[in-house]
Amino acid sequence: MENLLSIKDLSVKGIEQILEDAQRILDGETKSIGQKTAALLFYEASTRTKMSFEMAAHRLGISLLGFSPETSSVQKGESLYDTVKTVEAIGADIVIIRHPEDAYYNQLQQNITIPIVNAGDGKGEHPTQCLLDLLTIYQEFGTFQNIKVVIAGDILHSRVAKSNAFALRKLGADVMFSAPSVWKDLSLPYDYVSMDEAVENCDVLMLLRVQNERHAGASSMTNEEYLAAYGLTTAREKAMKKNSILLHPAPINRGVEIESHLVECDRSRIFKQMNNGVAVRMAILNQLLQKGGHLHVVAN
């Protein structure tokens, strides 16, 4: 039985199979697994990712087990392991987890026998977000080879940045970062460019959210100062290449990382990303829940 924990576990073939399945779903192919149950364990707030998995489950005919830390035995001190073991014992066929702890899944892999899908681990990874970003880029350019991608914003705390940078480079894209000094992650092997350089050269500008909830007061800049220095202003959007596109994992801080009116500009694929997310998650759930199903992973 396989999990989807890190985008790094997937082979190129594994990524391609998910993207192809997702595209076929978007093109109208229906899938139904039936009589399966997925448990959604979200220990952090989520709108998009959670609803997207819910919609994917509905469309596949999968039942859901609800859970919220506020009204569960997490309040009585229950460990993540015991909660996951519980949903397995209760009969869930798959468990989808978002948790504030980096690589929380390390404590689960040995004894949990149902597939685990990582819906975000602390500042670690967010592989399903990565896969929907990949699909959105592929739909646009038909390839990843030499596509110039700039990931811009709070690189240091972003699981989206980490998953995407790794996967995109592996698939042949040219990946760069753009960030204020305090949010650079110098442990990662990517070059930094300024936002002005970024917008002029990139095919894909992937904005990140300023995660105020993760670093209260870390930045001494006002929203206006941040936007002017590091965000997508009207002037910068105008400087972008004709066919380049704009991505953002959302939720968006309008007026901080992006000027509000640009959220739905012509080159924005922000809401298309969300639409793609359902198809990608359907593809993943379907592959993991098929009899004998598994994802193609890199050789260890």
Next chain:
Amino acid sequence: MENLLSIKDLSVKGIEQILEDAQRILDGETKSIGQKTAALLFYEASTRTKMSFEMAAHRLGISLLGFSPETSSVQKGESLYDTVKTVEAIGADIVIIRHPEDAYYNQLQQNITIPIVNAGDGKGEHPTQCLLDLLTIYQEFGTFQNIKVVIAGDILHSRVAKSNAFALRKLGADVMFSAPSVWKDLSLPYDYVSMDEAVENCDVLMLLRVQNERHAGASSMTNEEYLAAYGLTTAREKAMKKNSILLHPAPINRGVEIESHLVECDRSRIFKQMNNGVAVRMAILNQLLQKGGHLHVVAN
């Protein structure tokens, strides 16, 4: 594509079609839309309205997307518009919203293409509650013409009062208000009567809830004083006409706007209202989600 935002948007024919559909559902007609998804975005507490929409969805075979502001990106500052745009992008076919802001839907209408059903906006309107009240009154009297309705309590803060007064007068009923001075809304064109006058003359007594959560400490009266002056006491219930009925949108403050034992008295239709609510909401969802479906609205 149409919305249900304000009861004022519906033509008389539009109201009648919803009431007739709802009555046929109560009489046993089954409906199934199938393969549709509704998103329930409740930014304020609700038991009845939320569960009623859930039940309506179950009975129509509609899937639900869950959401609670406490565990969603609302915590990260996401705007209502971005959240609604998100559920649209994820594939919801309809969105049902309760929000503390009056006329919150004004910010949504331009760019949201799926139907919006208003499940209560601030102190604005509550059209689906209004429609279930209308159905309950119509079941009793077979007409609205010259039916004397007194809406009693906190008129000023009540969206239920506003929606009902407008619709009932439009349908031919004779509408009056009864309220303590501080809770009168003198901008609305309805006469006020005392509770003693009200109970003696009305066919329908529609009590409102004292909304302590909306005006902490606004009233200096004790519960007993409020009941004696403005509530339905045993003596007042006895003074009501033989066939007159009692409505309340609930939740009920027992011993404040009504003496506890009267909640289930013979003339109370309070729990029948809730039963009617499911049928009314099924009728609305069905009309809005049918191919080419729409509500009959007033000409602009």
Next chain:
Amino acid sequence: MENLLSIKDLSVKGIEQILEDAQRILDGETKSIGQKTAALLFYEASTRTKMSFEMAAHRLGISLLGFSPETSSVQKGESLYDTVKTVEAIGADIVIIRHPEDAYYNQLQQNITIPIVNAGDGKGEHPTQCLLDLLTIYQEFGTFQNIKVVIAGDILHSRVAKSNAFALRKLGADVMFSAPSVWKDLSLPYDYVSMDEAVENCDVLMLLRVQNERHAGASSMTNEEYLAAYGLTTAREKAMKKNSILLHPAPINRGVEIESHLVECDRSRIFKQMNNGVAVRMAILNQLLQKGGHLHVVAN
């Protein structure tokens, strides 16, 4: 129409029928009631019991009405009775309730006509937990006659202890308690033994959770001291009889009532209990929702 409120209401035949139905479900018998709706009213935190009922409902084809006190009219002061009457009016076919008040159901029985399943009442009872414990014991020994059961821990505050002690003695088991002095319930007719005596003699060791949320600071012991004096240590586990088993209703305080590594030791049936819980709850829901269905109860 019948309820499941207290294990004391069930006749031996009633218990046996639930256990037999549950075992047939575990052996592969499928059941589907269809087109029914259950309302889950959980006024206290729960992971296992709530998810277990959800899974049971999914497997029976029953729809669920969601509810959480935090986002419902409980916030507006609505009484339990009015909330239950509401879910009945909305059309729920059965209501499953967990509530912090002992015997909360006494206020409901007179006027509520749909079946009520008690999912835990304050320090009162937890009959469905009891039934899944009974099934787990029966699976092991094929009988209850003369099976030595020690229930160990916070007897005074435990609804699980009360339900189990009563039912097990009624079914012929030999029931004893083990508890620190402050947590003994001397009103109940069971003998107390030390943990050292318990482990040497019992066939079933039923550990209870230290309910820190119910008696903050009541114990002046550290976790280590509690474990050494009253918990299951490695040494005590080694002293248990060859075929004796270990139960725990969970959530588990690892390192308090049990040493962490023993949670999944060979004699532990802790996760099997959870698995059995789904089948037991399916059996109960099925029996209560069948046309003319009812549980076999003791003669009054």
